[in-house]
Amino acid sequence: MRGRGGGERPRHPEKAHRPDKPMLPKPDWIRVRAPGSDGFLATRAIVREHGLATVCEEAGCPNIGECWQKRHATMMIMGDICTRACAFCNVTTGRPRPLDGAEPQRVADAVAALGLEHVVITSVDRDDLADGGAAHFAAVIEAVRASAPQTSIEVLIPDFLRKDGALAEVVAACPDVLNHNLETVPALYVRVRPGARYFHSLRLLQQAKEMDASLFTKSGLMVGLGETRDEILQVMDDLRTADVDFLTIGQYLAPSRKHAEVKRYMPPDEFAELKRIAEAKGFLVVAASPMTRSSYHAGDDFRRLKAARAAG
Structure with missing residues (x-):
C-alpha cells in the first residue's frame, strides 16, 4: 500500500504471524471489471491531487473500477493506518500519524471537483484520540457543506468505544445519513472483530436516532464468515429494534490468506431472499447482493428514497 508520503511500506506486518487460511475458489457470480477507464483515471487524478486516502483503495474494494468510472470515491479521513x-x-x-488540520478542506475541494451529488466519508479507527476523531468528522462535514452545498453527506463512522460525547458531536454536524x-x-465478533462489541455498536445506532429523529441511520453485514441464516435474521431484528433505516448485505471476500477465511459464497438468489425479508421487516432501503458494499450505489439509493418520499 502506498503511504501518504508517497513511499512504500510493508503490507500488514501486524498480520504476518497469522497462519495461512484456505481460500475457496470464487464462483462465477463473483466477477468484477478491472479498473482503467477514462473516468477511473480522472477520479484517481483528483484523489491524488488533493492528497486523500480512499477506502476504495486502502480496503481493496472490488467495485473500485465501476465506482470510480462514475467518479464515486469514498473518502477515508484521519489517515490510512x-x-x-x-x-x-x-x-x-x-500507530497513526497526527491529524491533518487541512484535510477537511481538501476533502471538500475534492468533492466539489468530482461533482458528487452524494459523498460517503469514512475513517480508520482512531482509538488513540480522546474523541476518536469525532471533531474531525464534524469539521469535514462542515467543510463539504460550505464547498458543495448540494451534496448529500453520508458518514460511515467507527464505534467510538469509550469515547463519551463523540457520537453527539458527529450527529450535531447534521450528516444526511449516519x-x-x-x-x-454477535457470535463471530471475537474471531472477526475482536476490538469491537456488538451491543455497543447496536446501541450507537439507536442513540444516533434518539439524538436526531430526522437522521437516516444505516448499517451493514458481510456474509460468508460462518454465520447462520437465523443469526442474520436476528441481526435484522436487532437493527429494526434500534430503528435503523438502511441495510446493506454483501459477500465477504478475503483480502489474503492471512485474513479471516471465506466459509461459504452465498448465491445471488439467497441475497434476493434476504432483501425481501429485510424489506418486509421495515427497512426503508435494502441493498443485498454478492458485490454490495456500504457505499456501493449509496447515492442512487438515497436519491430514490428522497424521490419516493417527495412523490407521496
Whole structure:
C-alpha cells in the first residue's frame, strides 16, 4: 500500500504471524471489471491531487473500477493506518500519524471537483484520540457543506468505544445519513472483530436516532464468515429494534490468506431472499447482493428514497 508520503511500506506486518487460511475458489457470480477507464483515471487524478486516502483503495474494494468510472470515491479521513486489527479488513494496523488540520478542506475541494451529488466519508479507527476523531468528522462535514452545498453527506463512522460525547458531536454536524456497520453476527465478533462489541455498536445506532429523529441511520453485514441464516435474521431484528433505516448485505471476500477465511459464497438468489425479508421487516432501503458494499450505489439509493418520499 502506498503511504501518504508517497513511499512504500510493508503490507500488514501486524498480520504476518497469522497462519495461512484456505481460500475457496470464487464462483462465477463473483466477477468484477478491472479498473482503467477514462473516468477511473480522472477520479484517481483528483484523489491524488488533493492528497486523500480512499477506502476504495486502502480496503481493496472490488467495485473500485465501476465506482470510480462514475467518479464515486469514498473518502477515508484521519489517515490510512488503523488502531484496530479486524480479521476481515485490508487496512493497515499500526500507530497513526497526527491529524491533518487541512484535510477537511481538501476533502471538500475534492468533492466539489468530482461533482458528487452524494459523498460517503469514512475513517480508520482512531482509538488513540480522546474523541476518536469525532471533531474531525464534524469539521469535514462542515467543510463539504460550505464547498458543495448540494451534496448529500453520508458518514460511515467507527464505534467510538469509550469515547463519551463523540457520537453527539458527529450527529450535531447534521450528516444526511449516519452509517455504522455491525459487520457480522454477535457470535463471530471475537474471531472477526475482536476490538469491537456488538451491543455497543447496536446501541450507537439507536442513540444516533434518539439524538436526531430526522437522521437516516444505516448499517451493514458481510456474509460468508460462518454465520447462520437465523443469526442474520436476528441481526435484522436487532437493527429494526434500534430503528435503523438502511441495510446493506454483501459477500465477504478475503483480502489474503492471512485474513479471516471465506466459509461459504452465498448465491445471488439467497441475497434476493434476504432483501425481501429485510424489506418486509421495515427497512426503508435494502441493498443485498454478492458485490454490495456500504457505499456501493449509496447515492442512487438515497436519491430514490428522497424521490419516493417527495412523490407521496
